[in-house]
Amino acid sequence: xxxxxxxxxxxxxxxxxxxxxxxxxxxxxxxxxxxxxxxxxxxxxxxxxxxxxxxxxxxxxxxxxxxxxxxxxxxxxxxxxxxxxxxxxxxxxxxxxxxxxxxxxxxxxxxxxxxxxxxxxxxxxxxxxxxxxxxxxxxxxxxxxxxxxxxxxxxxxx
Numbered sequence: 161x162x163x164x165x166x167x168x169x170x171x172x173x174x175x176x177x178x179x180x181x182x183x184x185x186x187x188x189x190x191x192x193x194x195x196x197x198x199x200x201x202x203x204x205x206x207x208x209x210x211x212x213x214x215x216x217x218x219x220x221x222x223x224x225x226x227x228x229x230x231x232x233x234x235x236x237x238x239x240x241x242x243x244x245x246x247x248x249x250x251x252x253x254x255x256x257x258x259x260x261x262x263x264x265x266x267x268x269x270x271x272x273x274x275x276x277x278x279x280x281x282x283x284x285x286x287x288x289x290x291x292x293x294x295x296x297x298x299x300x301x302x303x304x305x306x307x308x309x310x311x312x313x314x315x316x317x318x
Contacts, residue, residue: 161187162213165222181228187212188224188232193239200258202266205229227280234270234283237263241290244297253306256297267291 168176191211195203208224209216215223240259247255267287275281301307 161222165214168222181225184212184224184228185231185235188229189235189239192233192236196236196240196262200262202233202262208232230270230273230280231283233266234280234287237266237287237290241293244294248297248301248306253301256294256301257307260294260298263287263291263294 164180188208191208192203195201195207203211205224205226206216208229212224215221217223218225240263244256244259247253247259270284270287273284275284298307
């Protein structure tokens, strides 16, 4: 990224944006996933820009576009849905409950946005299915009585 940002004039960012858009979204996902696994929090756009060595502010040249950040975060949600299922398989019954809380908060935040009919809107529609998938995992845990073990093991927190 350090080398790439010196190759293009600052005022021509969007002219070439499609060349690195997908890679940037993937890097946002990876940064967000690592931060989630370490602290179970959502990484900020500014923190991702700092991790990648680029700017968060558009006026400062090569930057992390807000749509790329949001797209990477939506990819995180899909991966966390898979992690919830795999956690149950591995015997960690508390993690899906925490993931469910996190994804529901993420979904609430995305609902506040007025997304147009573009790729970001389509990715957001996928978030609804991720929420449903995680809710099914949590429901299955509660039906089997395993969520009681999870809340006791997690210090009584949900």
